[in-house]
Amino acid sequence: MAVSFEHRRTVPAGVDVVVVGVPSDRLESAGVPVEALTGQGFEGKVDQVATIVRDDGTTQVFVGVGPSAEVDVLGVRRAAAIAARACARRRSVALTLPELLPTEDRVAAIEAIVEGSLLAGYRFVRYKSDPSPVGLERLVLVDGTSVDGDDREAAVQRGRRVAEAVALARDLVNTPGGELTPALFAEAAVEVAERENLQVTVLGPDEIAEAGLGGLLGVNRGSTNPPRFVELTYEPDDPQGSLALVGKGITFDSGGLSIKTAEGMMTMKDDMGGAAAVLGAFSALAAVAPRCRVSGYLPLTDNMSGGDATRPGDVLKIRNGKTVEVLNTDAEGRLILADALSLASEARPDAIVDLATLTGAVEVALGNRIAGLMGNDLHWIDEVRAAAERVGERVWPLPMPDEYRPRLDSEVADLRNISKTKDAGTITAAMFLREFVGAGIPWAHLDIAGVAWWGDAAEADVSPGGTGWGVRTLLELARTFRSES
Template sequence: MTEFSELLKADNNQPAHMIQIVDAAGFETWLAAQPDRVRAIVAAQKFSGKGYEHAIIPGEGPADWSVVTGVANQANLSAWCLAKLAEILPEGHYRLAQGQAGPATLGWMTAQYRFDRYRKDEAPPGPRVLLTEEVAKIDAQVRLAEAVALVRDLVNTPAADMGPSQLEDAARAVAEEFGASMTVTRGDALEQGFPMIHAVGRAAGKDFAPRLIELRWGDPSHPHVAVVGKGICFDSGGLDIKPSSAMRLMKKDMGGAAHALALARLIMGARLPVRLHLLIPAAENAVGANAFRPGDILHSRNGLTVEIGNTDAEGRLVLGDALALAGEDSPELIIDYATLTGAARVAVGPDLPALFTNDEGLATDMEEAGKEADDPSWRLPLWDGYADMLKSDIADINNAGEGGFAGAITAALFLKRFVPEDTKWMHLDTFAWRPSARPGRPKGGEALGLRSVFHLLQRRYGTPAQK
């Protein structure tokens, strides 16, 4: 695992290469102030101050060189504006001429993330260390980078090595790190209290038995926040089996659980004054003689009966039981993450989690948090007019909407039936995957909607020093 704490250090006047930041608007002014030698070097490297461009400026000696790099807005640095530099510069120490990198430290660190579990023969590049004057912010930025890496690691790991038991191990490691309590309900023990989790996961067999993982942390007197994450460790589609092209990335179907676990780690690492309840329903949706079938009627924890219109709409089933349990403790807020629908990707693409919430204030706060954390989501409506699409002739509700319309919305409406009406709730339908690389964000598993939700919680529950 990348040691992010080694990539961001306090600036104690150590030897380091200087990085000068400019933007396109200020480039000509900056260039005019440079000596002829520098102007010639910049022109030779075709540097014009645009984002992600850079030029190397030689100094008097062989090791005495500096960097000038372009950003979109010099006065308002983004999380990713230094990420490309961190990917391509030589090993060594660097400092900004301005002294403060702010949110750009995140991209500097995550650009050096490597998933090398299966490539042990590949030597990692040496670290590029950024020195910062913002010493008080180092630990928080390192925790953010670690949380992003946790999501990436869990999602990138193939299903054979990241089944329900390994997801349980990952949760236990986080619980032990922060002194949280943890309980797990496994296998046939789920049948009474969590029948939908049991039905979805029972065909995977003993070695991949379904389970509900729960972690509790915090002072009982603090506001109660529940975080739920969909942990389908592999989704074949069940008896409504997916085509091979759609099954290829289904190792990432536990991306919601990865986000929920990473968010819990951030909450506990920052010691936010909340009473946290983390719930991860973990299962593999497999094909077998005892797999649940289209047309079956499942009972749920909150008493609703569910007709199975499609076994490939299984994520909402496991979430339904977990959300019902979360609501029984009357939390102030419930947050769930899930790689739930392809319809959300059609609507908003891979970068934007689709956000659903039953509270207007929460929606406004999330929009602001997304902007401030440089981690946007996009709100879609909980349109009750589509509830009829989930009607069943023989049960309380169907798990799959008819007609193929509004798939992300009907999925959210299904989940809404398992959340207490008077509880604030937020559902993020996230992709948890980056189909192509960007600076600081390699192709593969990705945290989308993690930092914005944590920022919202900091604003809502943080101590005065954290707000």
């Protein structure tokens, strides 16, 4: 992400393209005859793009942003991403997009433009023998207001750091499971911690056994790659409260002995999307400067079907002492999260949020653009939802009715790892996790199985593959977190 950003009050000479945001009710503001735009079918609707070459040879790209009254920071962010895609082969681009918003919103707009334009340029080309070059090198932010230069530069840097954090999560998800082993994921976490001056602890197999993380050990039994458990801590001076982030880290999921189909395995390198999002967020915490202490818990293993893999009917003992009858080894994520939530609870944080590519059922219910949100505290659920909405990551709350809880009762252990019925799979999975959250601790669960992977054509700031979903939500949640104690 070597694109440079600069500020100008007017469009400078010599740029390859000038990008203009056009509200649907203000086509005349584009500065060209309306007929020149409407002749291309351009009406200023969101995501519409039209290109015009002026008589003087200047190329202008017009991006629709919808009704002017509805344009906000997120809309400008999306417009910047659309523009960056449209200009991907150009070297220098001037964007007048900040001027779509009132002066008081310009700093936020600049941050959003930087973030959106950088993420639109994301490509995972590690394994390409001849990756296609991306030409964009210079972005000029055109803003005629007197926004303080330090504020503007800080906004640029925050936007860049957030984009880099999302890109890190995407890189992790896109890396094949045969390469990104638990050990290498843990090494990546240590690199982030050393660079960002975070506290980090990595547990290997012996330490995991000593810690009583039976869920993690049980899932790992079929693998030749030893597990890891990573703890990260960000601690500001005089921390105001504490927040725990937990991420599911299945580096590849074959389903274990309850093996998936070949098609079902094709994207299972994304089953560590929750852990990737947590690590991505930690890589940029300093940029958003939370006032709270933030702890991260990453249980890492793949789920394979080796000779001593956990069998259906086996019983595992989780860190908090509860026992689980494993009746489907493909419901493994909740087993490693049970250990992580137990450990997180022992530190008595003011709140916990976990992210997990947990159930296929959530994708059936909500598709690939909305994550499922559940929890044990309505106020905390509302805070998580509000944070996600502010950064444009959509969530939808689902209930956890008590009458569903008996579906997890086991005849031989405290719990079974799957419901007795085939319906409400997302809800009963969350209810299973709730059993491992300490009493009195607000907890929220984000099921990101649908949103962690983008299988459609590139759109705005999202490319096919890992999305890095959740990084922005976690950063916003940490930035705004206030303890009520």
